[in-house]
Amino acid sequence: MAAKLTSFRLIICAVIVVLLFLAALAVFSPLTLLNALAWSDTKSVAIKNLSYGNDTRQKLDIYSPAYTEVQPDVVVFFYGGNWNSGSRKQYGFVGKALASRGIMTVVADYRLSPQVVYPAFVEDAAQAVAWTLKHIGEYGGNANKVFVAGHSAGAYNAAMVALDPRWLSKYGESPTALLGWIGIAGPYDFLPIVAESVKSAFLYPNTPADSQPIRHVTGSAPPSLLITGSADKVVNPARNSGGLATALRAAQVPVQTVSLKGVGHGLLVAAFAPLLRSYLPVLDDVSAFVFRTSAAMRGEEDAVRGHHAVHAVVR
Numbered sequence: 001m002a003a004k005l006t007s008f009r010l011i012i013c014a015v016i017v018v019l020l021f022l023a024a025l026a027v028f029s030p031l032t033l034l035n036a037l038a039w040s041d042t043k044s045v046a047i048k049n050l051s052y053g054n055d056t057r058q059k060l061d062i063y064s065p066a067y068t069e070v071q072p073d074v075v076v077f078f079y080g081g082n083w084n085s086g087s088r089k090q091y092g093f094v095g096k097a098l099a100s101r102g103i104m105t106v107v108a109d110y111r112l113s114p115q116v117v118y119p120a121f122v123e124d125a126a127q128a129v130a131w132t133l134k135h136i137g138e139y140g141g142n143a144n145k146v147f148v149a150g151h152s153a154g155a156y157n158a159a160m161v162a163l164d165p166r167w168l169s170k171y172g173e174s175p176t177a178l179l180g181w182i183g184i185a186g187p188y189d190f191l192p193i194v195a196e197s198v199k200s201a202f203l204y205p206n207t208p209a210d211s212q213p214i215r216h217v218t219g220s221a222p223p224s225l226l227i228t229g230s231a232d233k234v235v236n237p238a239r240n241s242g243g244l245a246t247a248l249r250a251a252q253v254p255v256q257t258v259s260l261k262g263v264g265h266g267l268l269v270a271a272f273a274p275l276l277r278s279y280l281p282v283l284d285d286v287s288a289f290v291f292r293t294s295a296a297m298r299g300e301e302d303a304v305r306g307h308h309a310v311h312a313v314v315r
Helices: 002-027 030-040 088-100 120-139 153-163 165-169 196-202 238-250 282-314
Strands: 044-051 059-065 074-078 104-108 146-151 178-184 224-229 255-260
Touching (some): 059 088, 074 153, 104 120, 178 282, 224 238
Antiparallel strands (some): 044 059
């Protein structure tokens, strides 16, 4: 009887939490609320408003683990917004979430339409990643263990930087410098464009065919994690992430796919917030991918060092 009463109380508490969350959504914007909920992520230190370029939109914030004895792995994160909206200040909860798991996170702005059109926002993403590769060591991060990630339009930016070497090469870097990349609900194969909100950003109807990430898959691509929601009505998960995963596997690139049943487009990034991460494992999946990929590289380095050590002894 006591056990049943306890379970009932837990259910009531959960219902109350959900109702309060929905009520708050009616008052505040979703991103404002998600950032407010991130107050409990106290295991991070933020360094904000760093410039990676000359434009006012070319700025980034760094979220570092508060306590770490080693140089942490680094994720450069790009938010979504149809390439025409968004601000890094709205996504501090993502940086705090990853930093709370021991991952240094760079949240970067990029120029938006109508100020610019393709490929300017991809160039900005590449410039932010190149800045990170060159400078993150100055802030305590491990420049040899950098990942690029994004949600929605930001996942597209991340994919182009990771898969198409043209963009990083403009800034003296290469995708081979990346340890991996993470796409959350990203559009990777969306021609012909049907969404009116993004047509102008991609020069419609003269959108270049090579603007599509799926066209740039090669065997040298870094390991990939593709996360989708089965209820995504904004970006078709089967065509975009499913098609890209098939292409990556055909090129023998390590790729992990995660599909969350019944989860929609926006909820996939909202899942980084404290209230939601207990129910949706996006933060768990991203963190596990980063640490697993990083450990694999460390294992290869240890094997090489051991090989050289053995030969040194033989000599």
